[in-house]
Amino acid sequence: MAKVRGAVVVEKEGCKGCSLCVEACPQEVLALHKEVNSRGYHYSYMKNPEECIGCSNCGVVCPDTCITVYRVKF
Amino acid sequence: MDINDIIKPENLVYDKSPLQIDTIMHYCPGCSHGVVHKLVAEIIEELGIQEDTIGVSPVGCAVFAYNYIDIDWQQAAHGRAPAVATGIARTNPEKIVFTYQGDGDLASIGAGEILHACNRGENIVVIFINNAIYGMTGGQMAPTTLIGQPTSTSPNGRDVALNGYPMKMTEIIATLPGTYYVTRQSVHTAATVRKCKKAIKKAFQNVIAKKGTSFVEVVSTCNSGWKMTPVGANTWMEENMFPEYVPGDLKDNDIQKPASGN
Numbered sequence: 001m002a003k004v005r006g007a008v009v010v011e012k013e014g015c016k017g018c019s020l021c022v023e024a025c026p027q028e029v030l031a032l033h034k035e036v037n038s039r040g041y042h043y044s045y046m047k048n049p050e051e052c053i054g055c056s057n058c059g060v061v062c063p064d065t066c067i068t069v070y071r072v073k074f
Numbered sequence: 075m076d077i078n079d080i081i082k083p084e085n086l087v088y089d090k091s092p093l094q095i096d097t098i099m100h101y102c103p104g105c106s107h108g109v110v111h112k113l114v115a116e117i118i119e120e121l122g123i124q125e126d127t128i129g130v131s132p133v134g135c136a137v138f139a140y141n142y143i144d145i146d147w148q149q150a151a152h153g154r155a156p157a158v159a160t161g162i163a164r165t166n167p168e169k170i171v172f173t174y175q176g177d178g179d180l181a182s183i184g185a186g187e188i189l190h191a192c193n194r195g196e197n198i199v200v201i202f203i204n205n206a207i208y209g210m211t212g213g214q215m216a217p218t219t220l221i222g223q224p225t226s227t228s229p230n231g232r233d234v235a236l237n238g239y240p241m242k243m244t245e246i247i248a249t250l251p252g253t254y255y256v257t258r259q260s261v262h263t264a265a266t267v268r269k270c271k272k273a274i275k276k277a278f279q280n281v282i283a284k285k286g287t288s289f290v291e292v293v294s295t296c297n298s299g300w301k302m303t304p305v306g307a308n309t310w311m312e313e314n315m316f317p318e319y320v321p322g323d324l325k326d327n328d329i330q331k332p333a334s335g336n
Contacts, residue, residue: 006087007080018104018304024264041103049077056088057264063108064099069088070080 006054006071010044014066017041021058021067027051030058091115093124093144100138104304106294107136109261110203110270114174115143117275121282127170128162130155132184134176135210136203153184156191159198170281172199177218178208181243185217188247195252195286199277202243202289204319205296213299217241220318225299240318244291248324254286256325260293262308266321273323285327293319 008030010021015037021044022030031047044067046052054071093115101107118127124145131139133152140147150158155173163171180188180202188200207225208214215225215232218240222231232240248256255277259270270292277288293315297307 005075005080007077007085009081014098016103020104020304020308023305023308054080054085054087055264059088060264060267061109061261063101063103063105063112065090065094065108065112067088068086068090070082070085071087072075072080072085074075 004053004071004073005050006052006069007049008046008052008058009068009070010046011066011068012037012043013039014064015041015043016064017043018063019044020061020063024057024061026055026057027053091119093119095142095144097141099142101135102298104295104297104307105135106205106261106292106296107203109267110174110201110274110292110294111139111142113261113267113271113274114172114201117271117278118143118145120275121278123170123278123282126168127172128166130159130162130171130173132173132175132179134179134208136174136176137210139174153179153182154187155179155184156187156196156198156200160191160194160196163196163198167197167284170199170278171197172201172278172281174201175203176209177202177204177206177243178211178216181217181241185241185243188243189250192247192287192289193250193252195254197281197284198287199274199281200287200289201274201277202291203294204243204291205294205299206240206315207296207299209296209299213296213301218243218319220314223314242319244289244319244324247289252287253289253325254327255280255288255323257289257323258291258293258319258321260311260316260321262295262311291319293321 032042059067295307
């Protein structure tokens with residue numbers, strides 16, 4: 001069975017910490033960072049990067065379009 | 075496998091549309107406007123109509139839409155976007171014209187404009203963001219506010235005896251013979267966002283084919299106005315808004331002509 005791995009890049013400064021991506025992630029990859037960006041928001045980041053399947057749900061629901069998704073099959 | 079082996083241009087599956095300008099939106103965290111802006115930008119890019127599209131932005135939070143999507147825009151007076159769009163569409167029939175309006179704009183002060191534009195069957199797309207509140211001005215009661223919903227001008231909840239009933243604009247508009255496609259969508263989960271994108275794309279394709287007015291309501295959240303978290307607002311919307319504003323297609327002349335002659 002082909003295995004799928006994904007990765008998410010969150011544009012830290014664009015994130016407003018709404019956590020909609022955290023809710024949308026079926027693999028519980030994302031979480032809000034304990035640190036804040038320059039505008040004071042707890043930005044989203046990959047807490048469990050090895051679980052990501054690159055489904056793009058996080059990017060699709062992000063209101064600020066600050067998530068880029070990559071996926072590779074091997 | 076290392077993360078850096080995955081993050082390569084050839085593995086890219088989801089990215090920002092090039093039509094979206096790199097300005098950080100002024101919307102509150104978790105606002106549905108951002109998602110709908112993104113969908114509009116993606117659809118215009120996919121249809122290849124960037125040069126031919128003219129958007130009409132409303133008064134309300136989305137007044138600054140021209141800062142975020144790289145197409146031609148005209149800002150209209152409060153509620154008058156359908157009238158402005160009528161003028162643009164009639165004088166430039168080769169252009170694809172859409173209005174982007176909130177519920178305070180479309181259902182209240184602009185109720186006359188939208189009804190007559192839809193009744194005339196103007197060849198425009200109308201995107202109607204319904205979050206049941208006046209978001210920009212501080213969460214006052216809108217015509218679409220639910221019965222019992224607290225707002226800053228109805229702190230004890232909307233009272234039917236005093237304020238009347240929630241206005242279902244989409245149902246009213248679906249009865250007008252001028253409209254071609256009338257639908258109600260939402261953008262609170264990945265699945266509904268993808269579905270909403272299909273609906274808005276269909277609306278733009280209808281206008282390209284000169285089929286008449288296509289009206290897309292997006293049931294949305296205003297977590298600041300509702301005094302909730304973004305995730306809490308989505309849950310509240312599902313539990314309270316959807317029974318009143320049921321998602322789905324109300325009219326699609328591609329599938330069937332209404333039997334009643336509407």
